[in-house]
Amino acid sequence: MVNSMTGFGRGKAASESYTVNVEIKTVNHRFSEISIRMPRQLLKMEDKIKKRLNKHIHRGRAEIYVSVEGEGVVTRSIRVDWDLIDEYFQFVKQAMEKYGIEGNVTLQELLNRSDLIHIEESEAANEELENLVLSAVEEAIVLLRQMRNTEGEELKKDLLIILNRLESDLTELQELAPLVVNFFKDRLMKRMQEFTGGLLDETRLLTEVAVFAEKADINEEITRLKSHIGQFIQTLNTVESIGRKLDFLVQEMNREVNTIGSKANDSRIATKVVEMKSLLEKLKEQVQNIE
Incomplete structure (x- = not known):
């Protein structure tokens, strides 16, 4: 879910x-x-x-x-420090007698002194x-x-649309992969014939093509990408919190697409890689909203 x-x-x-x-x-x-x-x-x-x-x-x-x-959420009561008030009055009385000061201590003065009288709150x-x-x-x-949950279901619909487009791009990559090797072989053959005046070293040609095919092989990356997409779809239907797992799968898919891009020796594959990276970026943005 x-x-x-x-x-x-x-x-x-x-x-x-x-x-x-x-x-x-x-x-x-x-x-x-x-x-x-x-x-x-x-x-x-x-x-x-x-x-x-x-x-x-x-x-x-x-x-x-x-x-x-x-x-009634809070109970309030007045707290009076009678002992301190007694000392206060004794001090005032002694000061007045000593210095000949006339006057009286008013109730307002006592109320203004928070150290003598204050309100306590108890819960x-x-x-x-x-x-x-x-x-x-x-x-x-x-x-x-x-x-x-409602917003999550809408996210799921968007994610499935993106995954479907990724699968479509992968199918096209699978179709393009062997054509890249054939195109390289034909281009290399023409160049060798140009430099050798029509003579062709079949062994050398096949060796160069084999080396190129090894370097440009993206079938392993395509297989892993398909596996990641399958795990992604399967995870969408599980009950537990899935956001972190989906985020990890997106990172792995990005890794495979980057590898394909580094191996690509064909403009059509490079174009597909750019499209897939754009789709993965959208996928990442949506996954960041999932619990």
């Missing part, structure tokens, strides 16, 4: 107390990477969310956004909220997978 690494899913779960919205966006990435943005009080759920997503997403960068509406365990978050995550994952 072909899955695209690009997708989007949105999930929502609500109760009388809370409403949770989750959005998941995935894009291309060489490895698996997950980034989560959510309220600070839910950070302890990060591992749980990642584990849920890792069951379904094996490659690509995923960005998860979690928002919560409702009261009480909230099983209801956690269940809502995980439910919304699951819903978002389902929609994400559907989108990635």
Whole structure:
């Protein structure tokens, strides 16, 4: 099965107390990477969310956004350091007596001092909220997978079209390969006759042709290319994550085509090599979108 690494899913779960919205966006990435943005009080759920997503997403960068509406997510309380306040008042009283300063300490002055009075936030365990978050995550994952699968099927169609064109070019190369040797033999024969006044050394001719045929032989590369294309098509129909394997096969196909290009001693083969390299470049671009 072909899955695209690009997708989007949105999930929502609500109760009388809370409403949770989750959005998941995935894009291309060489490895698996997950980034989560959510309220600070839910950070302890990060591992749980990642584990849920890792069951379904094996490659690509995923960005998860979690928002919560409702009261009671955080418990707030006032923290007063009474001992420090006592020392503060004693200091003020002594300073006023020592230096003859008149005045009073106001409540506003105390409220402005965060070291004396501050608000503490505590995150009480909230099983209801956690269940809502995980439910919304699951819903978002389902929609994400559907989108990635739909785009993957479209990618598969494009890949098969490219592979079909590559196979067609390979067939033409197979037909051209023996003609190249015959063309070389005829051209060499004419040149030898020109330089020898019509006399022809058959042994020398056959030796030169044999050496050329050995150097220009591309049948082995064509055979391997056909094998790689067959493996590519077979891989497209497997269930597991296939992106990296397909990327490897494209690299191997590029290697074989480059070898054919280096051996080519014929303009028609060289033209076919250029066409095939262009097709492989398109194939590589599409494979980079596959999980």
